[in-house]
Amino acid sequence: MQSAVTQYRHDRSTKKIVWAIVFAVLSTIALISFLVLLQRFISRFLIKIKAARQADALDLRIQNFQLLGSDATGYLLSGIVKILRLLLILVSFYLYTPFVLSQFPATRAIGRSIFNNIAYRINQLVTAFVQSLPNLAIVAIIAFLTYYIVQFAKLIITELGQDNAYPWFYAEWIQPTNRLATILIVAIACIVAAPYLPGFNSPAFQSISLFLGALFTLGSSSAIANAIAGVILIYTRAFRIGDIIRIEDTTGEVIEKSLFVTRILTFKKEVITIPNSSVLNSNVINFNAISREANTYLLLHTTITLGYELPWRKVHEVLIQAAKATSGILSEPGPFVLQTGLNDFNVSYELNAYSDHPQLMPKIYSQLHQNIQDYCNQAGIEILSPAYSSIRDGNHSTIPSNYLPVDYTPPTFQIHTQNNQP
Structure with missing residues (x-):
């Protein structure tokens, strides 16, 4: 009892309290200095990482891969450095707090309990890690084998698509097939490695797995449909990046072909995003496929209706001349005209012309229509509707005045008597 009383008085003496305050102040100063230096060092290190990233000096390669x-x-x-900074801050507070609390008799027990509790948790963590080392080694082996299996699969797929070695496997399938094979192999590897992960049989792991499975099943039906449609579109070779296509009322250039959506840049410079499921269920018109696959050209066509009084040979000649004068229309193979209909009041003439510039279709059509008007006017051919031509008697010609003779005058109305005399 005397020893305990002596120790009690010694611990609470003025000298001991003063030294405890001094040690607490010094440790606080040391902690603050350490945190300030740590923040400066980490900030400078993050700035260097940012500069190296902007200079593209951080590429991580294994040989040529x-x-x-x-x-x-x-x-x-950056993430690793920030995590390391957080760990160092926690360790510093872990050392600082028990030390300061142990300097004063009233808080010494609390400080020791905190220290012992944290030490116990760390010991448990280290023990669990050591016990998990065999399983982690198996996971590492699975990851190692998976990497080389993926590389071997990529090598085989690349060889299949090179130099037309196999006519049934196209070169454009190499990249998407590599991705699908990688996803499949990695998924199988994850299934094999999952039982060796720490906590695989724990209730928390099972609950998270059930939650994610239910979430994926209930919320991703449309996403899965789009993904499957995207895969099907890849192997149907309906279009490529850069092709001019038409999907329903949308016409433009394909600028992105992802797993879920297809993005089209229209001629009006509008970017339209279409889900792949909608693309798969629609008719896709590809204006570039014929030149790529059949070594021929796109055939543009437009229809004009003219009266029966005009000689069809003259109409053919005028329309072909208008097509040849249009930029973007090929002279060989030459344009041609088809008479697609003998209607009640007119004949339908379809002008067909070849072009190797599908991306210029709006401009080509516009200039072609302009030339049809000009060449018909020069040839004295009026482009009239049946309703207008039915009251043609006495009306001014629809041909522009610069194409008409200088002495042109509108015809007079013709009135006939019962004896058919004007």
Whole structure:
């Protein structure tokens, strides 16, 4: 009892309290200095990582295979540095708090309990990690084998699509097939490695798995439909990036062909995003496929209706001349005219012309229509509707005045008597 009383008085003496305050102040100053220096060092390090990322100096490669790009590597390094900073801050507070509390008799027990509790948790963590090392080694082996299986699959797929070695496997299938094969192999590897992960049989892991499965099943039906449609579109070879296509009322250039959507840049410079399921269920008109696959050209066509009084040979000649004068129309093979209908009041003439510039279709059609008007006017051919021609008697010609003779005058109305005399 005397020893305990002596120790109690010694711990609470003025000298001991003063030294405790001094140690607490010094440790606080040391903690603040450490945190300030740590923040400065980390900030400078993050600035260097950002500069290296902007200079594309952080590419992570294994031989000629690029694992991560500069942006991804910079983002990963920044995250690691920030996590390391957080760990150092926690460790510093872990050392500082028990030390300060142990300096004063009233808080010494609390400080020791905190220290012992944290030490116990760390010991449990280290023990669990050591016990999990065999399983983690198996996971590492699975990851190692998966990497080389993926590389072997890519090599085989690349060889299938090179130099037309196999006519049934097209070169444009190489990249998407590589991606699908990689996803399939990695998924199988994850299924095999999952039982060896720490906590695989725990209720928390099972609950999370059930939740994610239900969420994926209930909320991704449309996404799965679009993904499946995207895969089907790849292997149907309906279109490529850069092709001019028409889907329902949308016509334009394909600028993106992803797993879920197809993006089209229209001639009005509008970007339209169409889900792949809608594309698969629609008729896709490809204006570039014929030149790529059959080594021929796109056939543009437009229809004009003219009266029966005009000689059809003259109409053919005028329309062909208008087509040849249009920019973007090929002279060989030459344009031609089809008479597609003998209507009640007129004849339908369809002008057909070849072009190798599908991306210029709006301009070609506009100039072609202008030339048809000009050449018909020069040839004295009026483009009239049946309703107008039925009251043609006495009306001014619809041909522009600069194409008419100088002495042109509108015809007079013709009136006939019962004896058919004017």
